[in-house]
Amino acid sequence: MVTIISTMETQVSNGPSGTSLPNGPVISTNGSTDDSKTNLIVNYLPQNMTQEEFKSLFGSIGEIESCKLVRDKITGQSLGYGFVNYVDPNDADKAINTLNGLKLQTKTIKVSYARPSSASIRDANLYVSGLPKTMNQKDMEQLFSQYGRIITSRILVDQVTAGISRGVGFIRFDKRNEAEEAIKGLNGQKPLGAAEPITVKFANNPSQKTGQALLTQLYQTAARRYTGPLHHQTQRFSMIPSLGKGPDPNNSSKPILDNLLNASYGVKSSPTLFPRFSPITIDSMTSLAGVNLTGPTGAGWCIFVYNLSPEADESVLWQLFGPFGAVTNVKVIRDFTTNKCKGFGFVTMTNYDEAAMAIASLNGYRLGDRVLQVSFKTSKQHKA
């Protein structure tokens, strides 16, 4: 897995002090800058988690030497990951054992030792789409491993069908140049036995989202504010207590975890409470309430919507489907060059009953001079 160079170095007992490690920090006389056993990287943090919440959560394990939630330089938006450097290596170990895999909102956080920082490991993360649904993580790693050392990989799966591949994934290489070579070698190529070529490109940061994606998030956040239990929303994160002896993911009496765990997508809604969205409403509401953005998810029931007009946008889908229940994501498929809607889109809803009701009500619905066709998404592959 991850080779931590300075770990090997500390095993050399007679090394001179002040040695400069390859790709690593200079070890001082007392060895205090060798943080390979104390410094952790935390991935997949909820978008709206603050530095204070981050520190509070990890400070509950033990004394922190330093910690940093990484943010976009310009927008200040969290990039969804951070670093925690403990004073005691035992606490770092404990943090991995206790907090790795913790579910916060829609995310499952990952806690692991950080690699020594260096310029060459930056921007080495790839986003892969068009993967055959039969391809698993191991297959994908095998395909990419010819270009370099893989640090992490993942294939995204549908939550409802319990593990069916969504045909998209991520590959992080050790070095940026390895990732570049993989793009050159694999983008647009068909994996052995595959019918369609795959797309390989550098992955986005959360901060690199398009305006449209950000707008989608605003709608989502707004939808949740109207459809979720309001008492959670209004007091969220207002108090940051110490977690005391150690975090217990099941103990809901701990306010920070309580808030993070409960602000999930599976909220009930009342059609009569659902507003007519407009970007202006969303905007003012968001800034007044200090609402933070939360990312979309692949979880839920995917609905195919056909016969949208070329002018259709995401707000149309929110307005159509929002009244039926919890909508987690909407997508209008556009032509790459004209940016006009190609006549169809997708809506993801959390609850089956609400999705089924939306389909029953909206299939055949007349929108302007068009009659919509609405159904659960079917897989092309499984069609006769």
Next chain:
DNA sequence: TGGGATT
């Protein structure tokens, strides 16, 4: 009258 996807 049909398929995106960003941990």
